[in-house]
Amino acid sequence: MKTLLVTISKGGVGKSMLTCQLARYAHALGLRVLVVDFDDQINASRALERKYTDNDVVATRLGLTATELLLRYNPDDLGPLPDFALVAGDGALVREFVEFARITDPEQNHSHMYMAQANFSSFLGDVANHYDLCLIDSPPAADIRVSISMMEGDAVLSPIQLSQESIEGIAETLQGQRGILRIKASSNPDLQFLGFLPNMVESNPKQREALREIADAVGQFLLRNEDEELQILPRRAAFADAQEKGTSLASLAKTNTAAREA
């Protein structure tokens, strides 16, 4: 099993869309896919539990939620492990876990975090033979849910928007205290940063200018294909449409010209 974290400490740039569409795509290729929703907004869980046509697959919840997984993991709670599965968000992670980490004394805080990391590590080990791909959706913050995922995961992908404001999020995700480079250096040398993927791209002077600035600052970290070509996702209503309906872009494309183009 490979574990891919989709993260950036900036809201609304397409993390959940990318997680869900990658999950549906990978499952359609025949891979066994598990999605872990570490965001209290529960957007990915909701989108994966919807379906639009009879051909769409609904993700099956495992027997524990994201908070239970990190704070009270017990392998007996997992239940059956279907080929398209979800550790659903429960809206309680910030209250039960992140806030606790902020208010308690550092020692207690550390033991809490180690416990969560140990739980997550055991969980990934327990399900590793049952899945080919584990995708993790994250909140728009670089908090300890994200750090733990980076410490235990294999790879990271970060959607970005081409705007002035997104540059801060890029720096934080890459070089911040809990950034990819820091965690790679300190605790997970094998962690692979696939790159920043510009999403909702529009061909206008503002976005072109932002892309130039981002390329100047972190050009070597932009996602490229095997031919070293820069990868982008354009802004197309079909991405949002697929998410809202609970289907894949490919499935939508069968009957919808705009989705096919997207």
Ligand SMILES: Nc1ncnc2c1ncn2[C@@H]1O[C@H](COP(=O)(O)OP(=O)(O)OP(=O)(O)O)[C@@H](O)[C@H]1O
């Ligand atoms: N390329 C795109 N074109 C058009 N709409 C998009 C595209 N990518 C994402 N969207 C839509 O933009 C909205 C925000 O995307 P999404 O919820 O995936 O962002 P997010 O990074 O997960 O946000 P949050 O930080 O709040 O979790 C959603 O309605 C989504 O469907």
Ligand SMILES: [Mg+2]
């Ligand atoms: Mg999201």
